Amino acid sequence: MEDVRRQELDVLLYQVLENEATGEQIARLNAFLSGDADALRYAMDFYLVASALRKSTVIPSASLGTQDEIDEQFHLLKIFAEEERIAPSIELPEEEEEPAEEPVRRTAASRPDRQKAALWVLAASMAALVVFFASVKFLPEREPVAFVAEAVEPRWQNGEEGLKIQDLLYNTDEPRILRSGILEIEFYSGARAVLEGPAEFVCKSDNMLSLAYGRVYARVPDYASGFTVLANGMRIVDLGTEFGVLANVDCSVELHVTKGRTSLVTGRGEQDVYSVQAGQARRVRDGGATVEEIALKEVHFAQRIDTKTQMVWKGQRTLNLADMVGGGNGLGTGCLECGIDPANARGMRMDVFYYDRFPFVDNRYRTVEWHPFIDGVFVPDSSQGPQIVSSRGDVFEECPKTNRHYYVSIVNGTQQSFGGGGPGLVLNGVSYGNAESPAIFIHANQGITFDLESMRQALKGIRILGFESVGGISATAPEYGLSDLYVLVDGKVRFFQRAVGKGQFCRISVPLDPKDRFLTLAAVVHPGKLVPAGYNEEHGDWCLFGAPVLRLEP
Amino acid sequence: MDKKDQVKPDEFLNLLMQKQMRIYAFILSVVRNFEDADDILQETVHTMWQKYEDCRPIEDFVAWGIQVAYYKILEYRKRNERTVHVDLHSGLFDELMAASRNLDKEGEEVLEKLKRCLKELSPRGRRFIELRYYQDLKPKQIAVLLGLSVLNVYKILSRIHSQLVQCVRMHS
Numbered sequence: 001m002e003d004v005r006r007q008e009l010d011v012l013l014y015q016v017l018e019n020e021a022t023g024e025q026i027a028r029l030n031a032f033l034s035g036d037a038d039a040l041r042y043a044m045d046f047y048l049v050a051s052a053l054r055k056s057t058v059i060p061s062a063s064l065g066t067q068d069e070i071d072e073q074f075h076l077l078k079i080f081a082e083e084e085r086i087a088p089s090i091e092l093p094e095e096e097e098e099p100a101e102e103p104v105r106r107t108a109a110s111r112p113d114r115q116k117a118a119l120w121v122l123a124a125s126m127a128a129l130v131v132f133f134a135s136v137k138f139l140p141e142r143e144p145v146a147f148v149a150e151a152v153e154p155r156w157q158n159g160e161e162g163l164k165i166q167d168l169l170y171n172t173d174e175p176r177i178l179r180s181g182i183l184e185i186e187f188y189s190g191a192r193a194v195l196e197g198p199a200e201f202v203c204k205s206d207n208m209l210s211l212a213y214g215r216v217y218a219r220v221p222d223y224a225s226g227f228t229v230l231a232n233g234m235r236i237v238d239l240g241t242e243f244g245v246l247a248n249v250d251c252s253v254e255l256h257v258t259k260g261r262t263s264l265v266t267g268r269g270e271q272d273v274y275s276v277q278a279g280q281a282r283r284v285r286d287g288g289a290t291v292e293e294i295a296l297k298e299v300h301f302a303q304r305i306d307t308k309t310q311m312v313w314k315g316q317r318t319l320n321l322a323d324m325v326g327g328g329n330g331l332g333t334g335c336l337e338c339g340i341d342p343a344n345a346r347g348m349r350m351d352v353f354y355y356d357r358f359p360f361v362d363n364r365y366r367t368v369e370w371h372p373f374i375d376g377v378f379v380p381d382s383s384q385g386p387q388i389v390s391s392r393g394d395v396f397e398e399c400p401k402t403n404r405h406y407y408v409s410i411v412n413g414t415q416q417s418f419g420g421g422g423p424g425l426v427l428n429g430v431s432y433g434n435a436e437s438p439a440i441f442i443h444a445n446q447g448i449t450f451d452l453e454s455m456r457q458a459l460k461g462i463r464i465l466g467f468e469s470v471g472g473i474s475a476t477a478p479e480y481g482l483s484d485l486y487v488l489v490d491g492k493v494r495f496f497q498r499a500v501g502k503g504q505f506c507r508i509s510v511p512l513d514p515k516d517r518f519l520t521l522a523a524v525v526h527p528g529k530l531v532p533a534g535y536n537e538e539h540g541d542w543c544l545f546g547a548p549v550l551r552l553e554p
Numbered sequence: 555m556d557k558k559d560q561v562k563p564d565e566f567l568n569l570l571m572q573k574q575m576r577i578y579a580f581i582l583s584v585v586r587n588f589e590d591a592d593d594i595l596q597e598t599v600h601t602m603w604q605k606y607e608d609c610r611p612i613e614d615f616v617a618w619g620i621q622v623a624y625y626k627i628l629e630y631r632k633r634n635e636r637t638v639h640v641d642l643h644s645g646l647f648d649e650l651m652a653a654s655r656n657l658d659k660e661g662e663e664v665l666e667k668l669k670r671c672l673k674e675l676s677p678r679g680r681r682f683i684e685l686r687y688y689q690d691l692k693p694k695q696i697a698v699l700l701g702l703s704v705l706n707v708y709k710i711l712s713r714i715h716s717q718l719v720q721c722v723r724m725h726s
Binding site: 228 | 574575576578579582583586587588589590664665668677678681683684685686687688689692693695698699700708709711712713715716718719722723
């Protein structure tokens with residue numbers, strides 16, 4: 001058969017198959033098949049394939065009805081049949097009695113007419129079952145459809161050991177109950193779903209997740225478009241997006257779309273399909289009867305998690321570097337008044353012990369092994385040779401000579417009583433170093449380097465756009481402060497503010513490129529600074545980086 | 555009725571599950587659209603179940619099913635004359651009946667080949683098949699879902715069906 005004829009035949013066969021053909025097209029198809037044995041043979045193959053797709057188990061990942069559900073139907077049928085067979089005695093109505101026989105009590109199974117009636121009931125149930133099969137169609141073949149990619153403190157129902165990283169999930173699995181914690185599943189289609197406990201779920205296919213209740217955030221690449229979340233009878237079909245679904249135990253469902261667009265299907269009709277786009281959210285109640293617009297919750301779903309660092313990113317637009325200095329992951333898990341001592345790279349907690357310390361150390365770069373996002377710390381001084389500012393060996397060429405004395409350590413904020421009664425750190429009238437206005441307290445002659453690449457890995461590809469902060473010397477500092485502030489990227493100076501005095505501040509904004517690896521913040525005593533006799537050179541250099549954040553892509 | 559003569563529902567259902575695709579293929583080749591084929595299959599299965607007890611043992615379940623389906627198609631045609639697309643008195647119908655004799659044997663082979671062919675489809679093609687047959691969405695619904703025109707969905711699905719048919723033939 002020629003290609004052109006076959007193409008026309010293909011279109012006609014399919015149009016007719018879907019009952020969408022015109023009378024003319026039907027006549028054309030009949031004419032095609034009447035006069036051409038090849039075309040007829042092709043059509044028979046076409047119908048065989050269409051029948052197999054519609055009435056067999058041939059779609060490997062299909063699993064609308066699990067084997068257990070089918071087994072349950074058989075089980076019910078068997079029970080029904082058995083009940084008919086051993087049904088208890090019933091009193092038959094008088095008019096049904098045969099005159100020749102004496103009135104008796106008979107069992108339903110013992111009379112042919114009763115048997116027939118029972119059979120009819122059974123046949124009716126069979127018919128219902130046939131309808132059930134006609135609607136289910138696909139029995140699943142057990143196949144792996146996804147695996148566990150990441151996990152943060154998952155706890156499972158009844159204290160079960162549950163799933164571990166790299167464990168496979170099958171389309172025929174029983175629903176799993178995640179009591180708490182977070183799990184990221186990667187489907188074989190390429191879609192990823194982050195589930196937050198408590199949640200009950202099952203991966204129905206390599207592109208479909210069924211959620212009885214709980215919270216899930218899906219990220220779907222273009223090539224996996226069509227990824228579907230089933231939740232309380234609703235279907236959310238992805239069209240190349242990121243979206244969150246909240247399935248409540250009261251059977252309501254919330255859909256929050258952060259990127260791209262989705263289709264929300266609440267029923268079987270065309271009018272039951274809603275397009276929900278980026279920035280929009282919907283709540284569905286009453287089994288799909290009520291669909292209402294609600295405000296998008298932007299920081300509501302765990303969107304990226306990282307097993308190694310236990311990072312849980314919920315869509316925050318910034319990472320807080322002060323929080324990292326306090327031992328946290330930049331999202332508020334660190335402790336205030338905690339920090340890192342550049343003399344030994346160990347963690348410290350600020351207390352009065354530190355108030356009278358003015359350590360003197362060499363300029364070695366000391367790596368911070370215990371924090372995934374902090375590469376290392378140092379006391380800057382170029383008089384002893386090049387100042388290394390990263391574990392890779394990047395050199396801070398412009399580093400001045402210093403006396404290698406510093407004060408306290410590098411700290412997430414400071415005690416509000418610090419400095420003889422407080423109020424801690426102040427710049428431009430803002431009190432810094434607290435939960436509302438975080439700050440890195442970095443008295444002069446200290447430096448710290450952050451590992452941007454480790455953060456990118458933990459954020460699973462979220463771009464870091466730049467560093468922003470306010471720098472200066474606290475207005476609450478003693479007199480004579482005069483420092484230089486540096487921001488370096490891979491050892492190169494990207495920002496420099498010379499000779500900052502008490503209460504003076506500057507705004508810092510450093511764009512970052514995906515190739516940038518190490519971000520260094522340093523404060524040094526301004527070369528040539530004069531102090532009265534009896535004072536240390538670094539006296540009063542209470543430098544800080546206020547609200548120091550990495551800006552993330554929206 | 556003796557216990558040994560009692561109708562065994564799971565026996566019938568097992569046979570039906572295994573063979574219904576072949577019976578459906580016959581119905582579809584005559585009526586040519588899913589909507590009518592579904593209705594006729596339902597009626598056919600209902601009658602088959604009613605007659606199963608009397609007809610046992612059945613040597614060729616598919617042939618018997620096709621025979622029942624044939625009469626159901628005739629009945630259906632009387633009720634819905636315009637919906638059956640093949641002239642039941644034409645030579646074409648005889649050819650279809652002749653071709654359907656091989657359905658049982660061919661059906662098994664086709665399933666195996668089709669499994670392989672589905673895996674050879676592009677991810678996009680497979681998604682369309684899943685949406686149409688797994689999620690049982692009609693082309694109009696798929697069009698709304700994916701933001702495509704209905705005509706486009708018909709063209710895409712028609713092309714995918716063609717790929718599958720040709721793939722199955724190639725593996726023969």
